[in-house]
Structure formats: C-alpha cells, structure tokens
Amino acid sequence: MNLLLRLVPITFLIMFTFQSSLAESSNEKEKLVDEIVDLSGIEKQTLSLSDILEQQANTQTAQAKNLSADEKAKLKELMLSGFKAERILSSIKKRMISSLSKKELKSLVKFHKQEKILKVSRLEEAASTPEAMVEMQSFAQGLAKNKPSQDRIQTAMKLLHETRMLEFMVDVMVNIIKGVGEAAQGEKIQEYQIDLMKTQMRPQLQNVLLVQTLYTYKPLSKKEFETYLADIAGNKELKKVSNIVLEEANVEFDRWGKAMGKGLKISFQKKTKNKNK
Numbered sequence: 001m002n003l004l005l006r007l008v009p010i011t012f013l014i015m016f017t018f019q020s021s022l023a024e025s026s027n028e029k030e031k032l033v034d035e036i037v038d039l040s041g042i043e044k045q046t047l048s049l050s051d052i053l054e055q056q057a058n059t060q061t062a063q064a065k066n067l068s069a070d071e072k073a074k075l076k077e078l079m080l081s082g083f084k085a086e087r088i089l090s091s092i093k094k095r096m097i098s099s100l101s102k103k104e105l106k107s108l109v110k111f112h113k114q115e116k117i118l119k120v121s122r123l124e125e126a127a128s129t130p131e132a133m134v135e136m137q138s139f140a141q142g143l144a145k146n147k148p149s150q151d152r153i154q155t156a157m158k159l160l161h162e163t164r165m166l167e168f169m170v171d172v173m174v175n176i177i178k179g180v181g182e183a184a185q186g187e188k189i190q191e192y193q194i195d196l197m198k199t200q201m202r203p204q205l206q207n208v209l210l211v212q213t214l215y216t217y218k219p220l221s222k223k224e225f226e227t228y229l230a231d232i233a234g235n236k237e238l239k240k241v242s243n244i245v246l247e248e249a250n251v252e253f254d255r256w257g258k259a260m261g262k263g264l265k266i267s268f269q270k271k272t273k274n275k276n277k
Contacts (some may be wrong), residue, residue, distance in 0.1 A: 007037065032105035039112035039122040041128075042245060043089060048128040050085040053256065055130055075263050076138045082259025083252050089246045096241060104237045109230075112239065120217070120228050127216035139218075142210045148214055155225050156213040160206075161231050165213075168246045169205050170198050170252045179257020180264065 037043045057079040060070045096105070111117060126132060148156075160166055174197055178189050217225055232238055 046129040082256035175254040176257035180261040
C-alpha cells in the first residue's frame, strides 16, 4: 500500500511532464505553421480571394433591383457567410499541425525561406488581388499578338499538372454550380449531369489556368521558371500542404456555392412576388 502511495505522486509527475511536453511541442508546431502560411503566401492569397468574392456579392446584390436596401444587406450577408477567410485558414492550420511532423514543418520553413522561393510566393500573392484579375484580362487579350514560347507554355502546363490545379478547379466549379443550382431550385443535380459538366468545362478551365499561370510567373526568366518547377516536383512535404489547402478550399467553395444559391433563390422569389402583385 505504501509503495502504491509513493507511486501516485511519481505518476502525476510523469503525466504532468508528458502533458507539458505535448503542449510545448504543439506550440512550436503552431509557430512553424504560422510561419509557413505567411512565407508561402497562403494567408494573403486567401484574404485576396475573400475580397474578390465580396466584390461579386456586391455586384449580385446591386443587380437585385427588386430588393430594398435592408433586404440587399441581408442578401449580401448570406452570400458572404459561405466563404470565410478566417475559417478556411484555421482549418488549414489545424490540419497542417495534425498531419505534419515537426521535422517536416521545419523543412518547409527552410524551403520557403529560400530567396528564389520567396520571390515566387510574392508573385503569387500579387497575382491573386482583385486588381490583378483585371490586368490578367488585358494580358489574355494580348497573348494573340505576344504569344509565349512553346517551352514557356510547356513549363506552365507541367506546373499545372504538378500542382493538380486543373482537377481542383474542375471540382470547385462543379461544387459551386451544384450548390447554386440545388439551393436555388431545390432539386438534386444528377451524376450524369455532373459528368457532363466536368467534360464541358475542362478545356475552358485549362485555358483559363494556363493564362493565369503565364501571367503570374511572367517576371521569371526561363531558367527561374524551370528551376521552380524542379524545386516543387517531388517535394513530399509541399505536396501534403498543397493537398490540405486544396481540400479545405473545396469545402469552403461548396459552402459558398450553397450560400449563393440561397441568395439567388431569395432574389428570384422576391422578383416573382412583385410581378404577381
């Protein structure tokens, strides 16, 4: 009995030490994740995307002529509830902490602190702003006269393949269309319709993403562009983070599509009601 009593404080001491160690490890991982999210441009790009979606919500509500100012404000709030930058960033960080070891996180911090990688991250941030979206349209129109070299196009296509951006965008667009359609019409979209949508939108999205990639990395020389592709290819830690970001973004866009659908349904119902008066 005395032996057992002596073991009690030792057991608690071990438990306390273990818990403290876990807390310290968790805090260190949180700091590493925060650093990665900042260095990589994930945070700034997510915030820029939120700004772009807010502009779209403003456009949608402004076009709803049949709604009062108060109704427009509520409609905008509903639409914006579907995509929250803070929510998606929190989800990404939590998954990074749970999915990557401290060693992997330290490796990613080291990777993103390289001057050549920092340069690319800043280019990606700059290309994600609402202002850049407008400039990108002019860039796209000018491609007919100033066509990039075939090598440049091939590198851009390889980068899209490596980052799985085409597959991601196809899934995102399908989720948005599904969300809008089902929420607005109250009818489930069938699988054959989804497959048809994917087939039809894939070539168009590939062209859009190619233009976006050429625009984003245009300040890079041929060697810098090809070196960046080589740097990210086969980087397992980077691929893990990329998968997490794409999956969480897809979930958020699904929410956004449903919120937009509900908003459009409200606007349509109000318009129909006013016509019937």
